[in-house]
Amino acid sequence: MSSSSPTKAAHEHAVLLNSIADGANQYPKPEHVNYTYGTAGFRTLATKLPSVLFRVGLLAVLRSKRLEGATIGIMVTASHNPEPDNGVKLVDPSGEMLDPSWEPHATTLSNCPSTESLISTFTTLANHLRVDLHQPANIVYARDTRPSGPELIKALETGLRVFGDSVKINDLGVTTTPILHYVVKATNDKTAEYGVPTKEGYNAKMAKAFTTLIGNKGPLAPLYVDCANGVGAVALKDFTDALGDLLPVHPLNTATTTQGALNHMCGADFVKTKQALPPSVHSSGVLSKPGSRACSFDGDADRIVFYYLNEEKANFRLLDGxxxxxxxxxxxxxxxxxxxxxxxxRLKVGVVQTAYANGSSTKYLTSRNIPVTCVSTGVKHLHHAAQRYDIGVYFEANGHGTVLFSDSAIKALKAASPQSPDAANAIKNLLAFSELINQAVGDALSDMLLVEAVLAHRGWGASDWDAGYEDLPNRLVKVEVPDRSIFVATDAERKLTNPPGLQEKIEEVMRKYEMGRSFVRPSGTEDCVRVYAEAKTNSEAENLALAITDLVRFASGQS
Known part of the structure; x- marks a missing residue:
């Protein structure tokens, strides 16, 4: 503890608790609202979040002080959700999601019904976690383009400032979720090798690695980028200004200040779930030219999917995670x-997937002796599993993913003595890829460059990439239910243990369809469950999804 006298320490503690009380009174918890810190942090209607933001500020400072002043990140975003929603999540010093053992503390603090219970819970928590409140704390935070962002940031800053001068804050303003993760990781990197911890440092690192990888293969063919009318539009412009004309990028859906435009009929989630072009991309006609390709970011630019039109039939073709x-x-x-x-x-490359991965992709990889691990949905599960490989590739089917190079892999590559020019070139490219990829989290901009670099090296267009294997037809259905908590999944979310008997009925239906596979899982971010179904033909996948949806509705008490 501090070397100050007991009387002074008691006075300082009383001042802190009074400051917390003053802030909490400005942001009282709404009645009849229950908050849960899930896979994506807190996420709900923005009007219900000010009290949560204030309390998240308190928790972030506790986390930083507990880790002896390590920088903690806070991102205010609701990603692919509609514009009236917002959310907040914490980022740990390595750029990863908040340590899962701290998630219940976030939930507990956010649900304290009164100022008095909040102060009592805060004090108990600080003691339980053995936090020295005299330690310094460092916080970096950012927001996406949602109109609710500034008010929520104000509530967050109120929570951070109750600690006075012991907290140093860095406001990144409006930026993408991945850039916030990058800045957190770079700030805490004592070797200073990861990169300069600023937006400009991020752009410079990406541009340098991409330029190295493309070499004399550029300039590349133009790429059309649907920015979901979100913060990705801002980041993309900043990056292309830094990169120059090596990759001619044509941004679409960049209306970041138009009310209601964010994620509306566009963006990665729209394209993946509808399996169709965003209407704005379709009407623009940009993909009618042979060889054209496009991609879509989501609202906070941590997901990406690619697509093109088949030249023979002009059919939409999705290139997802x-x-x-x-x-x-x-x-x-x-x-x-x-x-x-x-x-x-020797380096081992492996792939981590979730149950949403198309069965054809898993079969393709395993038939080529590339190990595949299946884990529960959620970045934290994928990320940790990918760390078990020397080079771990993880992507959710929705387009969220990255590649992790272990420290030992980087050391091996840097220490290698190549026996030929080809070997030297391969090592140089592997190291450049490790720099190009945002290893803190899935990153639409970084992954866009990753894909473009691989296509350039292969000499491929979108149709060449697509030709590797054919996806099994699949459907993803969102089913609103009165209580998603009654649906309990196991086996990397591929089977249900509750409601009783439902899994057996699902398997019975699956057996009726050739190559039929389906699973049901409660959403981590919305009041619904998700039904995934795939089968040999489109009509069979559709019918399987409908049959399982009916089972879910019946099990949840809906006729």
Whole structure:
């Protein structure tokens, strides 16, 4: 504890609790609202969140002080959700999601019904976690383009400022979720090798690595980018200004100040769930030219999916997270082989998927002896599983993902003595890919460059990439239910243990369809459950999804 006298310490503590009380009184918790810190932090209607933001500020400071002043990140965003929603999540010092053991503390603080209970809970928590409140704390925070952002940031800052001078804050303003994660990781990197902890540092790092990888292969073919009318539009412009004309980018859906435009009929989630072009991209006609390709970010630019129109029939073709993972993993395996590292430093490349991964992608990888791990939905599960490989590729089918290079892999590559120019080039490219990829979190901008670099090296267009395997037809249905908590999943969310008997009925229906596979899981961010179904034909996938949806509705008490 502090070296100050007991009397002074008691006075300082009383002043802190009074400051917390003053702030809490400005942001009382709404009645009849129950908050849960889930996979994506807190997420709900923005009007219900001011008290949560104030309390998240308190928790972030406790976390930083507990970690002896390590910088903690706070991101105010609701990603792909509609504009009236907002949310907040904390980022740990390594750029990863908040340690899961702290999630219940966030939930507990946010649900304190009164100022008195908040102060009591805060004090108990600080003691329980052995937090020295005299320690310094460092916080960096940002928001997306939602109109509710400024008011919520004000509530957050009120929570941070109750601690006075012991907290140093860094407001990144409006930026993407991945850039916030990058800045947190770079700030806490004592070696200063990861990158300069600013937006400009992020752009410079990405531009340098991409330029190295493209070499004399540029300039590349134009790429059309649907920015979901979100913060990705801002980040993309800043980055292309830094990169120059190596990759001609044409941004679409950049109306960040138009009310109601965010994620509306556009963006990665729209494209993935509807399996169709955003109307604005369709009407623009940009994909009618042979060889054209496009991609869509989501609202906070941490997801990306690609797509193009088949030249023969002008059919929409989706290149989602599974397609990205397969292409990237295959390419990295090829580079590792070409690097010809000695037996002691041989690198193992593996892929991590969730149950949403298309069965064809899993089969394609395993048939080529690339190990695949299946985990529960949620970045924290994917990220930790990917860390078990020397090079771990993880992508959710929705387009959220990245590639992790272990510290030992980087050391092996840097220490290698290449036996040929080809091996030297492969090692150089592997190191450049490790710099290009945002290893803190899935990042639409970084992943866009990753895909473009692999396509350039392969000499492929979108149709060449797509030709590797054919997705099984699939459907994803959102089913609103009175109480999603009655649906309990196990086996990486591929099976239900509750409601009793429902899993058996699902499997009975699945057996009626050739290559039929379906699972049901409660959403981590919305009051609904999600039904995934795939089968050999479109009509069978559709019918399987409808049949399972009916089972879910009946099990939840709906006729």
């Amino acid at each position: 599974d397609k990205i993972a397969v292409m990237v993993a295959m390419f990295l395996v090829d580079l590792v082989v070409k690097a010809k590292l000695d037996e002691e430093h």
